[in-house]
Amino acid sequence: MSELYDVIIVGGGPAGLTAALSAQQNGAKKILVLERDREPGGILQQCVHNGFGLHHFKEELTGPGYAQRCYDLVKDLPEVEILVDTMVLEVRKDKTVRAVSPTRGVMELHGKSVVLTMGCRERTRGAIRIPGTRPAGVYTAGAAQRMVNMEGYIPGRKIVILGSGDIGLIMARRMSLEGCKVQAVLEICPFSNGLTRNIVQCLNDYDIPLHLSHTIVAIHGKDRVTGVTVAKVDEKSRPIPGTEFEIDCDTVLLSVGLIPENELSRGLGLQMHPLTSGPIVDQRRETSEPGIFAAGNVVHVHDLVDFVSDEAEIAGKFAAKAALGAGGGAARDLAVTTGENIRTCVPQHLRLGAETESVRLFMRVTQPLRGKLKLKVESGGEEVFSKPLMIAKPSEMIAVDLPEAKVGALTSDLTVSLTEGN
Amino acid sequence: MGRQADVVVIGGGITGTATLAALARLDLSCVLTEKEPDIAAGTTKANSAVLHAGFDAPTGSMKAKMNVEGNRLYHELQDELGLDIQWTGSLVCATTEEEKAQIEELKARGEANGVPGMEIWDGDKARAKEPNLSAAVCSALWAPTAGICWPFGMAEAFAENALENGAEILRDCEVTGIRAEDGQGFTIETTQGTIRARFVVNAAGVFADKVAAMAGDTSFSIHPRKGEYILFDKTAQDKMVRGIVFPAPTQTTKGILVCATTHGNTFVGPNAQEQDSRDDTAVTTAGMDEIIAGAKKLVPELPMGASITEFAGIRAVSDTNDFIVGESKTVKGLYHAAGIQSPGLTSAPAIARLLAEEIAKAAGAKAKAKVVKGRPAQPIFRELSAEEQAALIKKDARYGRIICRCETITEGEIVDAIKRPCGARTVDGVKRRIRAGMGRCQGGFCGPRVIEILSRELGIPVPKVRKDGADSYMYEEKLGGGRK
Numbered sequence: 017m018s019e020l021y022d023v024i025i026v027g028g029g030p031a032g033l034t035a036a037l038s039a040q041q042n043g044a045k046k047i048l049v050l051e052r053d054r055e056p057g058g059i060l061q062q063c064v065h066n067g068f069g070l071h072h073f074k075e076e077l078t079g080p081g082y083a084q085r086c087y088d089l090v091k092d093l094p095e096v097e098i099l100v101d102t103m104v105l106e107v108r109k110d111k112t113v114r115a116v117s118p119t120r121g122v123m124e125l126h127g128k129s130v131v132l133t134m135g136c137r138e139r140t141r142g143a144i145r146i147p148g149t150r151p152a153g154v155y156t157a158g159a160a161q162r163m164v165n166m167e168g169y170i171p172g173r174k175i176v177i178l179g180s181g182d183i184g185l186i187m188a189r190r191m192s193l194e195g196c197k198v199q200a201v202l203e204i205c206p207f208s209n210g211l212t213r214n215i216v217q218c219l220n221d222y223d224i225p226l227h228l229s230h231t232i233v234a235i236h237g238k239d240r241v242t243g244v245t246v247a248k249v250d251e252k253s254r255p256i257p258g259t260e261f262e263i264d265c266d267t268v269l270l271s272v273g274l275i276p277e278n279e280l281s282r283g284l285g286l287q288m289h290p291l292t293s294g295p296i297v298d299q300r301r302e303t304s305e306p307g308i309f310a311a312g313n314v315v316h317v318h319d320l321v322d323f324v325s326d327e328a329e330i331a332g333k334f335a336a337k338a339a340l341g342a343g344g345g346a347a348r349d350l351a352v353t354t355g356e357n358i359r360t361c362v363p364q365h366l367r368l369g370a371e372t373e374s375v376r377l378f379m380r381v382t383q384p385l386r387g388k389l390k391l392k393v394e395s396g397g398e399e400v401f402s403k404p405l406m407i408a409k410p411s412e413m414i415a416v417d418l419p420e421a422k423v424g425a426l427t428s429d430l431t432v433s434l435t436e437g438n
Numbered sequence: 439m440g441r442q443a444d445v446v447v448i449g450g451g452i453t454g455t456a457t458l459a460a461l462a463r464l465d466l467s468c469v470l471t472e473k474e475p476d477i478a479a480g481t482t483k484a485n486s487a488v489l490h491a492g493f494d495a496p497t498g499s500m501k502a503k504m505n506v507e508g509n510r511l512y513h514e515l516q517d518e519l520g521l522d523i524q525w526t527g528s529l530v531c532a533t534t535e536e537e538k539a540q541i542e543e544l545k546a547r548g549e550a551n552g553v554p555g556m557e558i559w560d561g562d563k564a565r566a567k568e569p570n571l572s573a574a575v576c577s578a579l580w581a582p583t584a585g586i587c588w589p590f591g592m593a594e595a596f597a598e599n600a601l602e603n604g605a606e607i608l609r610d611c612e613v614t615g616i617r618a619e620d621g622q623g624f625t626i627e628t629t630q631g632t633i634r635a636r637f638v639v640n641a642a643g644v645f646a647d648k649v650a651a652m653a654g655d656t657s658f659s660i661h662p663r664k665g666e667y668i669l670f671d672k673t674a675q676d677k678m679v680r681g682i683v684f685p686a687p688t689q690t691t692k693g694i695l696v697c698a699t700t701h702g703n704t705f706v707g708p709n710a711q712e713q714d715s716r717d718d719t720a721v722t723t724a725g726m727d728e729i730i731a732g733a734k735k736l737v738p739e740l741p742m743g744a745s746i747t748e749f750a751g752i753r754a755v756s757d758t759n760d761f762i763v764g765e766s767k768t769v770k771g772l773y774h775a776a777g778i779q780s781p782g783l784t785s786a787p788a789i790a791r792l793l794a795e796e797i798a799k800a801a802g803a804k805a806k807a808k809v810v811k812g813r814p815a816q817p818i819f820r821e822l823s824a825e826e827q828a829a830l831i832k833k834d835a836r837y838g839r840i841i842c843r844c845e846t847i848t849e850g851e852i853v854d855a856i857k858r859p860c861g862a863r864t865v866d867g868v869k870r871r872i873r874a875g876m877g878r879c880q881g882g883f884c885g886p887r888v889i890e891i892l893s894r895e896l897g898i899p900v901p902k903v904r905k906d907g908a909d910s911y912m913y914e915e916k917l918g919g920g921r922k
């Protein structure tokens with residue numbers, strides 16, 4: 017196997033599958049998707065709840081349902097080949113992709129362009145340093161989700177969940193439905209990091225207490241968890257002495273954040289962004305390395321798979337164009353920087369040529385804001401675009417589209433900000 | 439009725455396994471019992487993993503002798519047993535005039551103990567070796583014979599070599615009573631039945647005084663002293679150290695060090711906390727703060743964002759503060775390797791040799807006619823060339839399936855780790871043998887797959903798969919029943 021592919025896609029989650037479809041629709045003839053798991057679909061395979069696809073497919077689907085939809089759209093296309101049980105070990109600048117599988121052994125594949133869609137992984141206990149013993153019974157929420165939803169086992173009976181991110185909230189409901197007692201969800205921030213609908217549907221509906229500004233200060237138990245000590249924290253997230261209390265439990269689930277899976281990107285020497293932990297990309301989702309594109313959770317952690325698909329469509333399209341030699345030179349390279357209240361914005365820069373299209377910016381805010389808000393895009397000191405907002409939360413990504421006409425007229429760097437009042 | 443052996447070794451830490459390997463080379467039948475599901479589940483799994491040069495312990499002490507001799511023996515054994523050791527050398531750093539005098543003293547003591555090649559360096563020379571060292575470091579003691587190692591892997595190597603030479607290892611087998619039969623050997627009660635033996639080796643770590651007392655020897659007691667650590671990801675190595683960096687020592691410890699591991703990670707720690715419990719390895723907030731503050735004196739810019747886990751180990755300190763090695767003064771045939779605190783890891787092969795010699799003499803035993811020196815090869819996929827990888831996958835397709843993506847570990851390696859002579863039986867056992875689950879995601883992705891493979895290869899249902907300790911079951915059947 018040393019044939020030349022138009023586009024090689026690393027990772028067969030929703031981002032990878034959608035990028036494959038988009039590449040095909042944009043003229044690529046030989047597209048290869050490499051997926052390390054036993055089947056394509058990515059992390060969605062274990063998200064058996066519904067609420068997916070409202071934007072992208074205009075229909076409410078479960079996670080596996082959404083993944084299936086992505087897969088069905090490409091599985092019979094003659095231009096698309098999908099190899100599962102295949103782990104990519106290395107991607108080189110010349111777009112050689114080294115992968116291994118039980119049936120094909122070690123492969124060296126060559127692409128005209130490459131799309132990175134490796135998704136993300138969960139932060140673990142060690143990364144947040146929880147004191148105490150190291151017994152069985154402490155799992156990341158995603159690992160437990162896989163065991164419950166795909167393998168059919170439960171992690172325990174009396175559960176405490178640390179972190180109110182969406183996976184934690186979804187697992188609170190899941191464990192309740194399995195007949196387990198969820199004792200509490202603890203969140204170190206003064207606000208939840210999950211979608212509002214998940215707080216309502218996963219906690220309130222099941223009478224599960226959510227303790228904001230609280231964290232676990234010790235895990236107890238020698239072989240198996242027997243309980244946790246919890247304390248309130250101050251503004252700097254430090255436990256306040258004297259506020260400790262004990263919660264009895266046999267299981268602790270951690271939902272304390274996701275980190276883009278970028279070993280391969282680092283191996284490639286791509287420029288990375290310190291806050292998104294993903295590669296820096298332009299509006300076409302091209303990385304700092306020409307012909308290497310990236311989309312989905314590997315670029316920045318998404319809360320909605322629909323946006324993942326949107327981003328993958330872009331990456332797939334421009335990867336196909338690059339492969340077909342229709343990349344189009346970029347005359348102007350404009351940085352997109354973050355201003356007031358904006359923590360991250362993807363893409364981080366725009367490379368504009370003769371042809372221009374509308375550009376979608378994905379942003380996350382630094383803190384929850386409410387009231388009369390104004391999202392503003394400035395270029396060369398002038399406002400080029402604005403949008404009123406009522407509410408903004410770090411957990412919910414904001415997407416805005418800069419119209420084509422505006423994009424065409426841009427000549428200097430952009431700054432995005434969210435201001436209160438007018 | 440029951441088992442019979444010439445020697446029973448109690449405790450499967452580095453001391454017990456090294457001693458078993460030495461004894462198994464004699465024409466004696468040997469059994470090792472370990473109460474936990476796996477070997478090296480006690481202090482041997484959580485320590486600084488430094489093979490000390492030998493300048494710390496007072497000249498003439500058992501510690502000093504065993505340390506220097508053990509260090510020398512590891513240089514010999516490394517190839518024979520395939521031990522994971524890197525001879526990095528160590529630095530002890532001084533930041534004040536007083537500390538400078540202290541390290542001069544250490545050097546003199548090291549020379550008296552027989553440590554070769556030590557030098558005193560100035561601060562700049564030390565920083566040339568370790569660029570992230572504090573500007574405050576003004577002088578350092580360089581000891582080239584020190585090294586870093588993977589302690590679990592060394593205990594595993596000793597255990598496997600012992601098995602190759604006919605010894606037996608019983609895990610999940612706790613010794614609950616020992617009856618000395620009036621010069622007629624011992625009857626040892628265990629959770630797996632009775633064993634009759636002529637000689638007993640007590641290598642029970644922090645429980646060595648309890649085991650001694652079972653046999654009627656109450657001449658010493660063990661005082662647990664905890665040490666805590668923080669481990670950092672490989673990506674942080676450029677901001678940390680490549681070798682071993684100590685501060686000037688205190689009265690009780692060698693201080694909080696900043697140190698590399700043989701796997702490319704780095705760690706900081708340990709502190710020293712007296713406690714009553716012998717198995718409470720809980721990590722504390724106060725402890726974390728203490729070791730971070732301590733380590734910052736050596737490396738001011740610690741990359742805290744890259745920490746991946748923390749852990750603690752318990753030192754088994756004897757009343758005399760020295761090792762107790764040799765035959766019991768009161769119970770004939772009972773041999774102690776007790777009070778084996780630091781540098782116990784370094785000393786293990788020397789302690790093993792000494793005990794094997796004493797027991798050989800008492801038993802009138804000779805070397806086996808045919809001694810196996812090594813142990814079965816262990817393919818490490820990520821370290822093979824492309825051709826070797828291809829050949830391996832052709833032979834066994836499971837080497838083509840990567841299970842742990844952080845460390846690039848294949849299903850073939852996991853199965854091998856389980857099927858080896860002293861194979862893994864727990865999730866942490868797999869992790870310690872081949873690092874699956876040891877990387878950035880700490881088993882987040884591969885954990886469920888490793889459980890599935892353990893269940894399949896051991897022929898036990900998933901709810902019977904354990905994390906580490908005897909009762910550390912991980913998952914339950916969904917519907918009632920639990921794990922019965």
Ligand SMILES: Cc1cc2nc3c(=O)[nH]c(=O)nc-3n(C[C@H](O)[C@H](O)[C@H](O)COP(=O)(O)OP(=O)(O)OC[C@H]3O[C@@H](n4cnc5c(N)ncnc54)[C@H](O)[C@@H]3O)c2cc1C
Binds near residue numbers: 027103134280311314
């Ligand atoms: C535990 C968890 C729960 C989530 N729950 C929800 C939810 O309820 N609702 C929601 O909208 N979003 C949820 N998300 C967000 C979700 O990640 C996105 O919606 C979407 O799945 C991201 O798609 P992706 O393709 O970028 O990444 P993924 O779905 O993670 O797919 C990445 C794929 O790349 C593969 N891969 C990685 N490295 C390699 C390699 N070296 N070689 C080959 N293949 C590789 C992986 O196996 C994986 O299949 C969840 C995320 C996680 C982690």
Ligand SMILES: Cc1cc2nc3c(=O)[nH]c(=O)nc-3n(C[C@H](O)[C@H](O)[C@H](O)COP(=O)(O)OP(=O)(O)OC[C@H]3O[C@@H](n4cnc5c(N)ncnc54)[C@H](O)[C@@H]3O)c2cc1C
Binds near residue numbers: 612666780
């Ligand atoms: C914080 C710290 C740092 C250290 N750093 C270093 C270092 O850098 N270099 C160095 O050389 N040394 C170091 N040491 C010392 C070294 O780790 C120990 O000396 C060594 O691991 C002791 O090994 P052991 O086999 O004697 O004890 P253990 O490893 O504790 O083994 C004893 C075994 O006996 C078993 N056992 C107990 N009771 C019974 C019973 N009744 N029946 C059956 N089995 C039983 C236990 O389960 C255990 O597995 C350090 C120690 C600590 C705590």
